Amino acid sequence: MKSLKHSLLALLALPAGLAAQDMALTGAVVLDPANESIHRGAVVIRGGRIAELADALPADFDGPTLNLGGRYVIPALADVHTHSFGNASPGGMPQMLGPQGTANVALYTGVAFVLDLFSPEDMILGFRDGQRASGPQGALLFAAGPCLTATSGHCSEYGVPTRIVDTPEDARREVTELAGKVPDVVKIVYDHQSYGGRSMPTVDLATLTAVLETARQHGIRTVVHIGTWDDVRDAVQAGADAVTHTPGPAPPPVDIATLMVEAGTFHIPTLAVQSEFVRMLDEPGLLDDPLLVETVPEALRDIYRGVDASQPAFESWLEYQRILAQPTRDAVKSLADAGVPMLTGTDGGNPGIFQGYSVHRELELLEAAGLPPWAALRTATTDAARFLGHRWGVEPGDEATLLVLDASPLDAIANTKRIHAVIQAGTVVDRESLRTW
Ligand SMILES: [Zn+2]
Known part of the structure; x- marks a missing residue:
């Protein structure tokens, strides 16, 4: 049975770049996080898109068919906060993957869409343009390009050139110039937190406002890196489309959730980057997770063991991280309960985070924070699709970019790691061919 299943998957897998065929899934349990519905039966995919959910395979369907034997189908996952150079290494050389390697490992882990929120501008936007022209190999990359910040502000410390904005005039000039390269979002740092006694200069409110307004005039969405709840309030009132990171240990002031809900601001909590590094020291067994073992070299996992x-x-x-772990989860729970849309972002490239894999960890942390399974699933699937403006999922008309899971994520969100197959725009992905790390 097992070999038959695998040969069938191999048969359906196409080399990247070939046009998506029609195909159908039978014996599927389809979970739609958008409306929390479950469909049992067949999924018909035509031209890479969901054509129809049916009780049984339509009699006139003559394309290849994959019987899932009662397995679970969800929209593929997204990471809307990463830096796609690779994986950080505490005390050694980072694992350099580059955008192609990151796209490969992401898709291998079921993460079909990644949003890079700061990399060398022309390199990352050029890679993005190349994918758009020829079709993606690996995950489809969206990118901000630079990380706008004040002179000597956060993002300027990595030796990667970025765009500096100290005045509203700078903001209008830099965003207008950047808009010519059509970034998927504009990323800016507005951060008054002092981490461990260290604080960095940040843009003033007038400059933040000018960045957000100019981006909006060009039809580009915005993501604001924030440090405090006051930063969140300012960013929301200035018109940010999303804020990323979760302040603490103070809980969110009472007005924050209402402001975010009314403005429709997305929150990208990044719980993993704010708590996983210390957690790996406390629970080294996390470094033996099968999906992590498949995607991260032993040498790098050993460095984490020896920190x-x-x-x-x-x-x-x-x-x-120790101080913030519980208060930030509580904050995320209270915002989610109030109706603030949450998105899964890992801040890949930082210590404690691994490209692809950590999306699953972020989902587990959201579940641990108290989000119901459906709500946790939305953060990485249908709400992420809404934010990225790229429609994929399980509803008719959606790009058929899907995960087939051996166990239900509604029973435990960690079941998103039990990947049976990844389908990208109607084509079964040859996951082994992605293993370039
Ligand atoms: Zn980041």
Whole structure:
């Protein structure tokens, strides 16, 4: 049975770049996070899009058919906050993947869409343009390009050139110039937090407002990196489409959730980057997760096992993670309960985070925070599609970019890691061919 199943998958897999065929899934349990509905039966895909959900395979369908034997189908996952150079290494060389390697490992783990929120501008937007022209190999990449910030502000410390905005005039000039390259979002840092006693300069409110207004005039969405709840309030009132990271340990002031709901602002909490590094030290068994073992070299996992937590470079960051872990989960739960739309973002490229895999961890942390399974699923699927303006999923007309799972994510969100197959625009992905790391 097993070999038959695998040969059938191999038969349906097409080399990247070939046109998507018609295909059908039978014996499927289709979960639609958008409306929390479950459909049992067949899924007909035509030209790479969902054509129809039916009780049984239509008699006139003559394309290839994959019997899922009662497995679960969900929209493929998205990571709307990453930096696609690779994986950080605490105490060693980072694992350099580049955008193609990141796209490969992401899709391998069922993450079919990634939003890069800061990489070298022309490199990352050029890669994005190349994917748009020839069809994606690996996950489909969306990109911000630079990370707008004040002189000596956060994002300027990595030695990667970025765009500096110190005045509203700078903001209008830089965003207008950047808009010519059509970034998928504009990313800006507005951060008054002092991490472990360290604070960095940040743009003033007038400059933030000018960035957001100019981006809106060009029809480009905005993501604001924030540090405090006051930063969130300012960003929402200035018209941000999304804010990323979760302040703490203070809970959100009472007005924040209402402001965000009324403005329709998305929250990208990034719980994993704010808590996973210390968690790996406390629970090294996390480094043995099968999906992590498949996607991250043992040498890098060993470096995490050997981290000296008393090193000055880590001490304050680890302490910060310990203090914030529970309050930030509580904050996310209260915002989600109030109706703030949440999105899954990992901040890949930072310590404690692994490209692709950590999306699943972020989902687990959202579940641990108290989000119901359907709500957690939406953060990585249908709400992410809405934010990215790219329609994929399980409803007729959606791009058929899907995950087939061996167990239901409604029973435990960690079941998103039990990947049977990845389908990208109606084509079964040859996951083994993505293993370039
Ligand atoms: Zn980031």
